[in-house]
Amino acid sequence: MKNLKDILYQVSIRQVFGSTDVDVNAVVFDSRKIKKNDVFVAQKGVTVDGHLYIDKAILLGATSVICEYFPEDKKEGVTYVQVDDSGAALAIMSSNFFDNPSKKLPLVGVTGTNGKTTIASLLYQLFKKAGYRVGLLSTVKILVDETEFKTTHTTPDSVTINSYLDKMVEAGVDYCFMEVSSHGIHQKRTEGLFFAGGIFTNLSHDHLDYHETFAEYRNVKKTFFDGLPKSAFALTNIDDKNGGFMLQNTKAKKYSYALKTIADYKAKILEKQFSGSLLKINEIEVWTKLIGGFNAYNLLAIYAASELLGLEKLETLTIISKLENVSGRFEYVVSDENVTAIVDYAHTPDALKNVLETINDIRAGNEQLITVVGCGGDRDKTKRPKMAHIASQLSNQTIFTSDNPRTEDAQAIIDEMEAGVTAENYKKTLSILDRKQAIKTACKFSKNGDIILIAGKGHENYQEINGIRTHFDDLEEVKNSFNQLKK
Ligand SMILES: CC(=O)N[C@H]1[C@@H](OP(=O)(O)OP(=O)(O)OC[C@H]2O[C@@H](n3ccc(=O)[nH]c3=O)[C@H](O)[C@@H]2O)O[C@H](CO)[C@@H](O)[C@@H]1O[C@H](C)C(=O)N[C@@H](C)C(=O)N[C@H](CCC(=O)O)C(=O)O
Numbered sequence: 459m460k461n462l463k464d465i466l467y468q469v470s471i472r473q474v475f476g477s478t479d480v481d482v483n484a485v486v487f488d489s490r491k492i493k494k495n496d497v498f499v500a501q502k503g504v505t506v507d508g509h510l511y512i513d514k515a516i517l518l519g520a521t522s523v524i525c526e527y528f529p530e531d532k533k534e535g536v537t538y539v540q541v542d543d544s545g546a547a548l549a550i551m552s553s554n555f556f557d558n559p560s561k562k563l564p565l566v567g568v569t570g571t572n573g574k575t576t577i578a579s580l581l582y583q584l585f586k587k588a589g590y591r592v593g594l595l596s597t598v599k600i601l602v603d604e605t606e607f608k609t610t611h612t613t614p615d616s617v618t619i620n621s622y623l624d625k626m627v628e629a630g631v632d633y634c635f636m637e638v639s640s641h642g643i644h645q646k647r648t649e650g651l652f653f654a655g656g657i658f659t660n661l662s663h664d665h666l667d668y669h670e671t672f673a674e675y676r677n678v679k680k681t682f683f684d685g686l687p688k689s690a691f692a693l694t695n696i697d698d699k700n701g702g703f704m705l706q707n708t709k710a711k712k713y714s715y716a717l718k719t720i721a722d723y724k725a726k727i728l729e730k731q732f733s734g735s736l737l738k739i740n741e742i743e744v745w746t747k748l749i750g751g752f753n754a755y756n757l758l759a760i761y762a763a764s765e766l767l768g769l770e771k772l773e774t775l776t777i778i779s780k781l782e783n784v785s786g787r788f789e790y791v792v793s794d795e796n797v798t799a800i801v802d803y804a805h806t807p808d809a810l811k812n813v814l815e816t817i818n819d820i821r822a823g824n825e826q827l828i829t830v831v832g833c834g835g836d837r838d839k840t841k842r843p844k845m846a847h848i849a850s851q852l853s854n855q856t857i858f859t860s861d862n863p864r865t866e867d868a869q870a871i872i873d874e875m876e877a878g879v880t881a882e883n884y885k886k887t888l889s890i891l892d893r894k895q896a897i898k899t900a901c902k903f904s905k906n907g908d909i910i911l912i913a914g915k916g917h918e919n920y921q922e923i924n925g926i927r928t929h930f931d932d933l934e935e936v937k938n939s940f941n942q943l944k945k
């Protein structure tokens with residue numbers, strides 16, 4: 459139990475109706491989850507206005523309500539608090555409710571279009587190998603040191619974030635790394651958190667369904683750095699054209715990393731193979747199992763962050779050489795017929811281009827590159843023709859298929875993808891709605907030495923159609939297809 463007055467500390471309040479000296483059992487933003495003595499925080503959502511559920515929350519036991527506007531009819535014995543921004547209020551109240559766990563452990567946030575999961579997960583691995591207890595909040599999973607929890611979001615809601623940070627403090631976690639998505643920043647899920655550092659990866663086309671313009675998407679990302687405290691570090695990829703912009707107004711100490719320009723942290727790719735790359739990081743050579751220019755950026759970012767967090771440079775580089783690929787990111791299997799199948803989470807035009815270019819850079823030349831790719835439903839439609847163009851341009855054969863159609867018609871998504879394919883590339887493409895069949899067909903087409911890229915779903919182990927998720931795993935499917943072809 460906490461006192462409402464205490465958890466409202468630092469919330470921007472307009473008006474109060476009733477007493478704030480009341481006990482609060484939990485901070486809840488969904489009326490369907492209200493229990494006795496909870497405080498209900500009403501938020502205007504994307505689909506509905508949470509203020510419509512205030513009375514329902516009270517019926518279920520809420521004794522206090524936080525809202526942006528008062529309901530016409532206020533109930534006796536209930537405290538109503540009007541705030542400027544319910545999302546921000548929810549986040550600050552969640553931090554206060556759990557006694558501000560982000561102030562009790564160094565918390566580092568990673569933001570940008572691509573590379574967040576990779577960087578956060580590699581930092582988790584690195585600090586574990588250096589002997590620390592570590593926390594991770596990522597698209598793939600949540601880890602409280604070695605205890606794993608499922609997650610539904612890249613950046614969970616603020617109550618969930620703080621409850622896990624609290625668990626981490628309890629478990630004696632020394633460092634926590636988290637992904638900070640643009641939805642998360644915009645919906646104030648990370649408001650009120652005390653960050654020890656922020657990392658910017660890159661910015662390219664994504665989520666233009668939600669943010670409407672690229673400038674808005676970029677500005678939202680920047681507000682994360684604007685909000686960092688003076689004591690934090692702000693580390694940016696200065697090769698990215700928005701890298702400098704991100705740090706323009708931050709109070710944090712600024713650092714940069716780059717492969718192409720002058721920066722505080724520099725790296726160079728010396729050798730590229732399928733089995734790994736040889737990098738030079740701040741003048742020291744290091745072999746890594748991770749491949750691709752984009753991973754050189756990711757590794758440089760984790761090297762820099764580790765140094766800024768106080769790890770010893772040589773120890774960091776030794777550990778970097780032992781880091782494993784993150785699940786669903788360039789994970790590959792080789793069949794008995796010597797066909798390499800790569801599963802990768804590339805679901806943006808930039809990521810797909812990077813992965814295909816990495817493969818084309820390393821391959822010997824005479825083998826075929828077959829790409830299987832789809833685009834998600836209820837997500838940015840403008841990505842679709844671009845991704846299809848990139849796939850068909852950079853592969854010898856491309857099979858368009860479905861990837862979480864959600865509430866959209868899967869064939870209509872494929873049609874929108876196909877619209878981006880040039881007449882010249884069209885003959886190299888095929889569309890197979892069923893992802894299982896698409897993977898099977900790619901395997902049937904392939905011959906000794908060929909490479910198959912299955913893009914878009916990475917670690918995901920489901921296909922989502924109309925709100926129902928059924929088990930589906932790209933890596934599992936490709937292994938099954940290879941086995942069937944052996945018979
Ligand atoms: C578009 C989006 O981000 N939506 C998020 C948002 O939902 P919403 O605004 O639609 O909520 P709503 O249904 O309109 O409801 C408004 C309010 O009324 C409340 N309500 C609603 C119904 C009711 O009966 N009672 C009630 O109290 C809701 O709890 C909510 O507080 O707030 C919800 C609660 O926090 C989130 O779960 C939900 O994420 C949805 C499921 C989602 O798919 N989000 C994706 C796009 C997302 O956030 N992705 C990013 C990663 C993107 C990336 O970088 O790749 C992420 O961080 O995961």
Ligand SMILES: Nc1ncnc2c1ncn2[C@@H]1O[C@H](COP(=O)(O)OP(=O)(O)OP(=O)(O)O)[C@@H](O)[C@H]1O
Binds near residue numbers: 572577637756805808
């Ligand atoms: N630094 C990078 N620059 C460009 N592309 C990258 C980078 N790192 C990874 N990628 C590509 O983007 C894909 C997604 O990577 P990752 O999961 O790390 O990104 P993310 O930012 O966490 O994505 P999400 O927004 O879905 O959480 C990878 O599978 C790879 O194809």
Ligand SMILES: N[C@H](CCC[C@H](N)C(=O)O)C(=O)O
Binds near residue numbers: 834914
């Ligand atoms: N975090 C991203 C993941 C996209 C992955 C892709 N498989 C899809 O479903 O579109 C999103 O929710 O937009």
Ligand SMILES: [Mg+2]
Binds near residue numbers: 576
């Ligand atoms: Mg992620």
